[in-house]
Amino acid sequence: MAPFAMNGAKSKMQGGLMEYFVQQLVNGVTLGSIYGLIAIGYTLVYGIVGMINFAHGDIFMVGAFVALIVITALGLTASTGLGLSILALILVLVISMVVASVYGWTVERVAYRPLRGSFRLAPLITAIGMSIVLQNFVQISQGARVKPLQPIISGGHTLMRRVDAQGEFAVQISNMQIFIIVITFSLMVAFTLLIAKTPLGRAQRACEQDTKMAALSGINVDHTISLTFVLGAALAAVAGLMFLLYYGVIDFFIGFVAGVKAFTAAVLGGIGSLPGAMLGGMVIGLIETFWSAYFSIEYKDVAAFAMLALVLIFLPQGLLGKPEVEKV
Amino acid sequence: MSAAPLLAVSEVETFYGKIQALRGVSLEVFDGEIVTLIGANGAGKSTLMMTICGTPQARNGQIVYNGADITRLPTHQIMQLGIAQSPEGRRIFGRMTVMENLRIGASVTDPAYFDEDLERVFALFPLLKERQNQRGGTLSGGEQQMLAIARALMARPRLLLLDEPSLGLAPLVIRQIFSAIQELNEQQGLTVFLVEQNAHHALRLAHRGYVMVNGKITMSGTGIELLARPEIRAAYLEGGAH
Ligand SMILES: Nc1ncnc2c1ncn2[C@@H]1O[C@H](COP(=O)(O)OP(=O)(O)OP(=O)(O)O)[C@@H](O)[C@H]1O
Ligand SMILES: [Mg+2]
Numbered sequence: 286m287a288p289f290a291m292n293g294a295k296s297k298m299q300g301g302l303m304e305y306f307v308q309q310l311v312n313g314v315t316l317g318s319i320y321g322l323i324a325i326g327y328t329l330v331y332g333i334v335g336m337i338n339f340a341h342g343d344i345f346m347v348g349a350f351v352a353l354i355v356i357t358a359l360g361l362t363a364s365t366g367l368g369l370s371i372l373a374l375i376l377v378l379v380i381s382m383v384v385a386s387v388y389g390w391t392v393e394r395v396a397y398r399p400l401r402g403s404f405r406l407a408p409l410i411t412a413i414g415m416s417i418v419l420q421n422f423v424q425i426s427q428g429a430r431v432k433p434l435q436p437i438i439s440g441g442h443t444l445m446r447r448v449d450a451q452g453e454f455a456v457q458i459s460n461m462q463i464f465i466i467v468i469t470f471s472l473m474v475a476f477t478l479l480i481a482k483t484p485l486g487r488a489q490r491a492c493e494q495d496t497k498m499a500a501l502s503g504i505n506v507d508h509t510i511s512l513t514f515v516l517g518a519a520l521a522a523v524a525g526l527m528f529l530l531y532y533g534v535i536d537f538f539i540g541f542v543a544g545v546k547a548f549t550a551a552v553l554g555g556i557g558s559l560p561g562a563m564l565g566g567m568v569i570g571l572i573e574t575f576w577s578a579y580f581s582i583e584y585k586d587v588a589a590f591a592m593l594a595l596v597l598i599f600l601p602q603g604l605l606g607k608p609e610v611e612k613v
Numbered sequence: 614m615s616a617a618p619l620l621a622v623s624e625v626e627t628f629y630g631k632i633q634a635l636r637g638v639s640l641e642v643f644d645g646e647i648v649t650l651i652g653a654n655g656a657g658k659s660t661l662m663m664t665i666c667g668t669p670q671a672r673n674g675q676i677v678y679n680g681a682d683i684t685r686l687p688t689h690q691i692m693q694l695g696i697a698q699s700p701e702g703r704r705i706f707g708r709m710t711v712m713e714n715l716r717i718g719a720s721v722t723d724p725a726y727f728d729e730d731l732e733r734v735f736a737l738f739p740l741l742k743e744r745q746n747q748r749g750g751t752l753s754g755g756e757q758q759m760l761a762i763a764r765a766l767m768a769r770p771r772l773l774l775l776d777e778p779s780l781g782l783a784p785l786v787i788r789q790i791f792s793a794i795q796e797l798n799e800q801q802g803l804t805v806f807l808v809e810q811n812a813h814h815a816l817r818l819a820h821r822g823y824v825m826v827n828g829k830i831t832m833s834g835t836g837i838e839l840l841a842r843p844e845i846r847a848a849y850l851e852g853g854a855h
Contacts, residue, residue: 498700500763501666503721506688
């Protein structure tokens with residue numbers, strides 16, 4: 286699918302222009318911030334319970350669907366004023382975060398917690414099971430067809446303009462992209478502060494580093510793990526709304542591809558590392574966008590997955606991964 | 614000494630899978646006491662310390678703290694009752710600063726006490742004050758040991774469990790830590806249950822001691838009594854006194 290919020294995609298013959306490059310950069314950062322938000326959920330959960338939550342991509346998909354349902358219910362369209370649209374979208378965001386959090390919490394409670402302490406593959410298998418359950422649930426309740434969304438925030442700004450013999454080329458950033466980038470970056474900053482500075486974040490890191498010692502310090506480990514799933518799911522829901530706004534279409538299967546890419550981002554950044562997840566998301570978003578822009582849009586997913594294979598082979602600890610050896 | 618013990622362990626059995634580590638351990642710690650537990654490697658001392666904290670839980674037997682049965686409570690709830698442990702291996706949070714480690718230690722207390730408690734542990738271990746922004750993982754072994762004890766004290770415990778606080782430390786630092794324990798006990802009435810390899814030091818410091826062999830208590834008495842026993846001297850003290 287071609288994102289309608291992505292600008293300049295038609296001007297591929299003008300590749301090589303500085304303007305074209307800048308345009309792709311803007312698009313890539315938008316996409317990268319979405320992947321980064323999803324990647325945080327993978328990395329946090331891996332850090333604290335050491336498992337890959339394969340259902341996380343589907344929580345993202347649920348978030349996107351909740352957003353679509355609420356937007357439709359509110360009757361938001363492009364004719365709604367800009368200010369009102371933004372307020373309404375923030376309401377949509379909050380509702381979608383809350384609903385996705387309930388899903389994230391439930392998945393952990395039902396499918397992972399009972400298996401904690403059993404053999405390593407068990408939670409991985411139930412994670413895949415939960416992913417299939419969520420996909421089928423949405424497929425049955427919402428239908429298997431793609432669901433479109435009319436653009437809500439219209440308009441944009443021209444960052445650069447160039448006129449030459451071949452015609453005119455303008456670098457644009459849409460209001461939608463600004464909305465996506467501003468919201469995702471603010472949430473990433475807020476989230477980083479939450480983890481770095483608050484008692485909850487400290488408890489989260491304590492459980493991640495030494496679960497038993499965290500419990501010996503009076504921290505409720507189960508509770509902290511639940512909250513980690515809730516936070517990851519809430520951020521995935523934000524990504525879900527942003528994805529919906531960016532591409533304008535969703536279906537029950539979007540969680541799989543976006544999930545694998547975000548997982549790649551988490552591995553690339555160094556699984557377990559919060560800044561790594563954001564950086565990895567950005568890198569994957571940029572690779573995908575530039576690959577589509579300069580080589581082939583059909584193979585953009587292949588580029589992202591080839592990246593995963595390369596990282597696993599040559600840089601298994603990731604860009605910002607924790608060193609294996611720690612003096613204890 | 615009050616009639617009811619602060620901590621009463623009775624007939625406790627703990628298993629790791631099929632391996633039985635504790636085979637019916639019974640002992641008591643009274644309010645205001647320093648009690649030490651000595652025993653050879655693998656006797657089950659650390660297992661007992663951890664079983665008191667509910668990780669792992671005792672399969673049989675009972676642990677009563679301050680009149681309440683805590684045998685089946687989850688660990689974090691036990692720690693909220695005024696028990697703190699500086700565990701074997703120190704278990705410092707390596708990627709957190711000294712200050713953050715201390716904040717984690719204070720998880721169970723009212724934040725209003727934090728500054729006061731911080732000052733108290735810094736007075737006890739001034740070195741930690743200098744290193745408050747250093748990452749725990751980069752501290753030396755002795756510094757980590759001090760941090761582990763300080764972190765436990767930040768919980769304002771009534772009962773402090775110390776598992777081999779002198780392990781790997783220089784004699785001077787050991788003396789410092791032992792005098793800190795004594796001070797806390799005498800001045801603040803802190804009850805201490807101490808596991809030590811360094812039996813000579815521990816038995817001199819403690820009011821009473823227990824000896825554990827193969828998951829069972831085989832002897833008990835005052836520190837002085839135990840120090841005088843020939844079998845103790847032979848097993849735990851020969852060559853160990855300094
Ligand atoms: N996690 C575990 N899994 C299986 N067995 C264990 C585990 N922890 C301890 N054990 C076994 O339980 C027994 C008691 O161990 P414990 O650590 O309590 O001994 P200890 O008295 O503290 O010894 P040390 O003085 O060497 O610290 C040992 O035989 C040990 O091998
Ligand atoms: Mg031990």
